[in-house]
Amino acid sequence: MKYVDEFRDGKLARGLTRALHAAVRPDRHYRFMEFCGGHTHAIARYGIEGLLPENLHLIHGPGCPVCVLPIGRIDSALELALERRVTLCTYADVMRVPASGRMSLLQARAHGADVRMVYSTLDALRIARAEAEREVVFLAIGFETTTPPTAAAIRQAAALGLENFSVFCNHVLTPAAIASILESPEVRKLGTVPLDGFIGPAHVSTVIGSQPYEFFAEEYRKPVVIAGFEPLDVMQAILMLVQQVNEGRSEVENEFSRAVTVTGNEKAKALVAEVFELRRSFDWRGLGTLPYSALRIKQAYRAFDAETRFALGYCPVPDARGCECGAILRGVRRPTECRLFGTVCTPENPIGSCMVSAEGACAAHYTYSRGDARRERRVS
Amino acid sequence: MQVVELGPGEMAIVDAGGVRKEISLALVEDVAVGDYVILHVGYALQKLDEDEARRTLELFAQFGGLGAPAAP
Numbered sequence A: 001m002k003y004v005d006e007f008r009d010g011k012l013a014r015g016l017t018r019a020l021h022a023a024v025r026p027d028r029h030y031r032f033m034e035f036c037g038g039h040t041h042a043i044a045r046y047g048i049e050g051l052l053p054e055n056l057h058l059i060h061g062p063g064c065p066v067c068v069l070p071i072g073r074i075d076s077a078l079e080l081a082l083e084r085r086v087t088l089c090t091y092a093d094v095m096r097v098p099a100s101g102r103m104s105l106l107q108a109r110a111h112g113a114d115v116r117m118v119y120s121t122l123d124a125l126r127i128a129r130a131e132a133e134r135e136v137v138f139l140a141i142g143f144e145t146t147t148p149p150t151a152a153a154i155r156q157a158a159a160l161g162l163e164n165f166s167v168f169c170n171h172v173l174t175p176a177a178i179a180s181i182l183e184s185p186e187v188r189k190l191g192t193v194p195l196d197g198f199i200g201p202a203h204v205s206t207v208i209g210s211q212p213y214e215f216f217a218e219e220y221r222k223p224v225v226i227a228g229f230e231p232l233d234v235m236q237a238i239l240m241l242v243q244q245v246n247e248g249r250s251e252v253e254n255e256f257s258r259a260v261t262v263t264g265n266e267k268a269k270a271l272v273a274e275v276f277e278l279r280r281s282f283d284w285r286g287l288g289t290l291p292y293s294a295l296r297i298k299q300a301y302r303a304f305d306a307e308t309r310f311a312l313g314y315c316p317v318p319d320a321r322g323c324e325c326g327a328i329l330r331g332v333r334r335p336t337e338c339r340l341f342g343t344v345c346t347p348e349n350p351i352g353s354c355m356v357s358a359e360g361a362c363a364a365h366y367t368y369s370r371g372d373a374r375r376e377r378r379v380s
Numbered sequence B: 001m002q003v004v005e006l007g008p009g010e011m012a013i014v015d016a017g018g019v020r021k022e023i024s025l026a027l028v029e030d031v032a033v034g035d036y037v038i039l040h041v042g043y044a045l046q047k048l049d050e051d052e053a054r055r056t057l058e059l060f061a062q063f064g065g066l067g068a069p070a071a072p
């Protein structure tokens, strides 16, 4: 496919690998966090860690949308499906996340709940229109990439006067999560997770632009390079980060200039602002309760807010015993450091959310690089 | 993914490696047939800038030491 295959070209990859090895200084370590789950997936899938110099380390961040959704929120969705008997529509990955009592939405379906996988919010709208006698709830999750599609669906539902459609909104904000990583005592404490820079997300940045990262570059002196989601994009972004570190710069640079502008997608941002407002605080898996880190539906669109319509409460629930998802999402542990990894917890039988989605750090490690990718895939 | 057909109601058909897919253009502006878009959960999130794509590929080649000319 055009503009995809070129960004996976092996010959260019070898060139970039050489350039990267030449650029790193042997007398120091480089630690970069890839914020986005899409990058975690690409890094594992294309064996990028195996191409990196020994002293360059990638740390997985909290940007896997399914992973950061806390159990209590899935419990609410289960309540909607099992007790309120609504038709619950959501993206595929969410359905497999175990909640309280290890029950997932998929298992709820086996127990007779009407849970449906949708590819897009458009599918959920279609279901609501076709089945007017059903209460249809879309379980919305994700960062700034999935928020505009949810906003578009709510506005369309309003335009159509759909009375049986509502949204259980769990949309969260990337800058808030980055700030929490940088403010985390574990990260601040010297020697735990010293970060030298961030690989900025691809899809998220197409919407929010490069501007929101400037704060991190200035305030925390951390370079940010926004990267596309193909392997060469990631390699190039790492090279640009190394150069910034070597030169003592901390700037926002944009490797994904073919799709990311400074201000992002104004139309999508305006739509989000019309439909959503900030929540005062929101509970994240792994990161805890973060102020102004998530969105809720505005008063004007309240008729479409499942939380109000079904008077949903929120009850925090601790993660499964032994599961290290929280520490993994903060970048302080690696998947292989979890005792359950690959034995008790596998993609077929996940214990925590990080083993569910292909963007989850545990699932990505399990699928593509069990053992040490570095030793197995050394490329000269 | 390339837009191959514009439909009614802000919908469009894209070609995804030989497969035709219906997507929404509700979140983007001024997309025409032939344009490439970044797609996510059934919606185009952004139009792809082909000049920038070429520039990035040139950059890869330059950093990779393959001697392709780079823009100043």
Ligand code: SF4
Pocket (backbone or CB within 6 Å): A322, A323, A324, A325, A328, A335, A338, A339, A340, A341, A342, A345, A346, A350, A351, A352, A353, A354, A355, A356, A362
């Ligand atoms: S391997 Fe499973 S149990 Fe361990 S941290 Fe990952 S998801 Fe949680």
